[in-house]
Amino acid sequence: MNLLEAKEGEKYIIKEIITDDEELNAFLFSLGCYSGEPITVISHLKGGCVVSIKDGRYNIDSDLAQAISI
Template sequence: MMPLTMADVGEPITIKRVGGREETRKFLENLGFVTGGTVTLISQVGGNVIVNVKDSRVAIGKDMANKIMV
C-alpha cells in the first residue's frame, strides 16, 4: 500500500483505504474516492495530482492525495 502521490501516471489503480479526519473522508467520498473504487492518475506537479475518478477529472492537493492509499 502507498499514497496516491506515489502511483504511476496513466495506470488504473484501486483505492485500498481513505484516511484522515471524518470530514476529510466525507469530502473525498463525495468526490468519488471510495474504498474499492478505481482511479487513474493523469498528472502530478509538486505532489498535487489530477486524477480521473468516476468519469470526471478531479484535482486535489498533496495533503489530500497522501490520505488516499492505493
Template sequence: MMPISMATAGQSYVVRRLSGNSEVRAHLRALGFHEGVSVTLINQLQGDVIVHVKDARIAINQEQALHIYV
C-alpha cells in the same frame, strides 16, 4: 499500499483505504473516492495530482492525496 501521490502517472489503481479525520474522509467520498473504486492517475506535480475517478477528472492537492491509499 501507497498514497496516490506516490503512484505512477498513466496507471490505474483501486482505492484501498481513505485516512484522515471524518471530515477529510467525507470530503474525499463526496469527490467520488470510495474504497474499491478504480482511479487513474493522469498527472502529478510536486505531490498535487489530477486523477480520473468515475466519469470526472479531479485535481487534489498533496495533503488530500496523502489520504488516498491505492
C-alpha cells in the same frame, strides 16, 4: 502506496482513506473516492496531482493525495 507514488496513466484500486477528518472523508466520498473504487493519476503537479475518479477529473493537493492509499 499512496497517490503521490503512483505512475501516471495507470489505473489503481483505492484500498483505504487514511484520515481522522470526518469532513474530508465525506468530501472524498461525495467525489466517488472510497475503498474499492478505481482511480487513475492523470498527472503529477508541484502541489499535488490530477486524478480521474468515475467520470470526473479532480486536482487534489499533496496532503489529500497522501491520505489515499492504493
